[in-house]
Amino acid sequence: MYPADYRYTKDHEWIKVQGDIGTIGITDYAQQELGDVVFVDAPKVGAKLAPGKSFGSVESVKAVSEIYSPVSGEVTETNPLLVDTPEKINTDPHSAAWLIKLKLADPKEVASLMDAAAYEAYIAEQTKEHSA
């Protein structure tokens, strides 16, 4: 379910690193919690991000989820697909529906994030709390 080569945050973002470029999106768990996505508010290319800083939001009909950057860097690209088809986040959150790409300021930051196994354990815990 959760790609092994990605890293994850407690706020349910994922990041995939290729060289000094990171691709960021929200996880399948996050899209399920949110429901049908109707709008994505993405940052401008060139925006500087810091870890834990909100850079945009994903909206369903009755909820808004802020998106926080897992790492620091500068936005190089936003996903044009999400402008007219935000619903892609519901069907393909880990691939086609990536949100932004950024040039990493410090590739070492990624190491502090959860790997897939740790993230799966984390959401299992979350689910248990919810149903309690």
Next chain:
Amino acid sequence: MNPKLTDLEAPAKNVGKARAHVSQNEGLIFEQSAPGKRGMELPPLDVPAVDPAKALGSEFTRDAIEGFPEVSEIEVIRHFTRLSTWNYAIDLGMYPLGSCTMKYNPRVNEFVARLDGLASEHPEQPAEVSQGCLRILHDLQKCLLSITGMDAATLQPAAGAQGELTGLLMIRAYLESQGNPRHKVLIPDSAHGTNPASVVIAGYEVQNIKSNSRGQIDTDHLREFVTGDVAALMLTNPSTLGVFEERIAEIAAILHERGALLYMDGANMNALAGVTRPGDFGVDVMHLNLHKTFSTPHGGGGPGAGPVLAKKILEPFLPIPVVVQKPDGTYTLDHNRPKSVGRVRAFAGNFGVLLRALAYTLAYGPGIRQATEDAVLNANYIRKNLEPYFDLPYNLPSMHEVVFSDARQKVRGVNTMDIAKRLIDYGFHPYTTAFPLIVPGAMMIEPTESESKQECDLFIDAMRSIAAEADATPDLVKTAPHATRVGRLDEVAAARKPILRWKSA
């Protein structure tokens, strides 16, 4: 395509207090337009006509408005009458929306608001020919001060949220006059969304505080939060759980000890009028929603009015203008108030709403207590009768409203929204869903005093019946409503590709 006669022959079945009946189809008014029709004629012009292009210059004029309606009077009457039959309304039955206080809107209030000499008055006309209007405003202020136990009033704010902002601006101005406006306003997690939004416009930062396991403010917790940087606590009392803050005096004392003020959101004043007064239990400033407690019609979303009542220390900061009575007994609008927070809207307020609220108050007089008692009686009667069927997450005594949750029905896949939609088939408007935020799957029910025992019983029957359906035939509930002109509407499509106006084909 004509329906078969057999389709029409089947008699409608009673579901609780309701039975389906024919409603008229009706398109948009623009779709009925045809050149040359009109629904209103003007008296002939009695001065020489003017050519607009010559008078204004052609760069300042426009042609006739493309796509604008051209319909006759009877078509307009039918159009809006048909639309009206697609609505639910208090005039049709109980409207149990929690925190909205949907009570009866007396018809005499509509009558007096339309009187020549009241509806006709211009807000900039001289005070000499506005004594009636000013007296109405002054009399209402006196009534509201008496009901709340406060010292000073402004009737200017246009609605509750603007009242909140006005109250917060007064707090800021007061603290500034003491040397430090401070930075934060505390808001419990059970608050209405307008509270945090208003705090931001007043230039403050929101600090959320958690309710304790009983849904009340934890005073030990509060003590930690109230630092020298806290300007105020915004508290809804009774809370959005419909529960009175039992330690209200202690809460006020904690704030006052550290120079902070207590703001009360008066959205739930319908539980208190005539029984207790916020001014007596430590509130420094509050607003009232006249379209809730004081019966002015909600009109499909407004208008409202959000008077602010304050203690003496805040009086200098009231927005301008202030209605005052002069020593000679006449009334005037006082604009000369150097410490005022300024003006929050044009003119003196929603006069037409304010006078309806006065008419309501005069109808009850001190007997307003009976209305409060009946509202609380109805809520507790419904609570008692539904407790065996629905989960009650907070078990404190209810005042004017009761908050259940869908926890028991959730196991069958039926949530609060499904139950709410199914209520429509039983002839009731849904209760408030998904609020307060501290109750997952909230079902917030406020019957108000306007409901008879019979109407309450019908509501209880409907809710019990839906609880049984949720168990036996959950899909029936999940796909409700079944008796309306339209089924559940696709809100996702509406938000993804917004169509916000009609366009000609």
Next chain:
Amino acid sequence: MRYLPKSPSERQEMLAAIGTRSIEELFTSIPEKFRLRAPLDLPGPLSEAEIIQYFQTRAAENSRGYVSFLGAGVYQHLRSVAADALLQRGEFLTSYTPYQAEFAQGTLTAIFEFQTLMCQITGQEVANASMYDGSTALTEAVLMAERLTSRRHVLVARSVHPEYRQVLHTYAKNLGLEIEEIGYTASGQIDRAALKPDTLARAAAVVVQSPNFFGVLEEIPALAETAHASGALLVSAITEAVSLGIVRPPAEADIVAMEGQAFGIPPSYGGPYVGVIATREKFVRQMPGRLAGQTTDAAGNRGFVLTLATREQHIRREKATSNICTNEALYALAATIHLCLIGKEGLREQALQNLAKARFAQSELEKIPGVRRVFSGPTFNEFSLEFPRSVKMINAELLKEKIIGPFALGMQYPEHTKRAVICVTETTPRAEIERFAAAVRRILERPV
């Protein structure tokens, strides 16, 4: 009490069902020392007849039987009996905000029609379901411009309604918004020369009103061009909406903030009215207030819902576009019904009558020695005149003849003592205009 539907024995039955002996027991969560012992000090209770008597007495203390030449943001226009009858249908009057769409299609459909009419009238692409009034709509429009541009400087024409500007100042003070006021020229229009490129480059918006407070129309296309050249938005306020029956709409403006009172809503001493915000489609997510949108149900039936609600306070809380919740739905409906009745031809005819009557009044008054026009710019149904003596004195004398005189500019504009804004609408009969002019002449002819 006639509004309460319970008999004493029913109350007892209900108490018994709850398991309490007295109503007092239901209030024990209120600490005893705060429970009132004595009845409240309130007038009443009054019967319906007494309530009517009270308000009729108040109405008689006002200006019944007077003719008025006041405009200044609130206008006397024709209203129809049919519109008011529809407005009083309980299904509209006593229904709540249409959150439960299936049970509120009447209100939602009407809001959708209102939004459409407001777009047609203002020349904009989207309009919301209403704001409190024109003054708060203007403030919200400015805050919207700030969000859209991330700039905090605002250039506001002094010819914008003084009370609208005061409201803007109240809101701006704590939000770090700098308001700079821009003067006017001999035409009565905003002084475009004062809009310097360096200030404009820092400005979120240029804010004007047209027709402005002096009655003069602003040159919207040129102002838009000036603002846009420096990345600022143009916000255009409208207080006299009937003007748009013949006046070119502010289509080039980025945000329009309008007071809709002129569309069949009585003056009611200041409210309730109906504010409108209209803008470009691309700005819709920064718009405050409710919006109705078209959609379908599973069977394909057309229906309407409240949409794009994530902008609003009940979802986004402290990050919302505005704290507005209650709007003026009933008066949006009033305006909608009125506009459907008066229709395409009627609105144009009404606007033409206003123009003609105002021109007639202006020429009658200008015949009086010492009375002269103040501004050279084009005007609709309001115009500014200078009198040889104090307007305050003239108005006091007029009042004795049951005439409410024009709005004296001196209080709000110290440079304009002896000047006033006169308003004439289609409801002012020619004979009253002539009586007014004659009275002014007589007053001015009296020895000082």
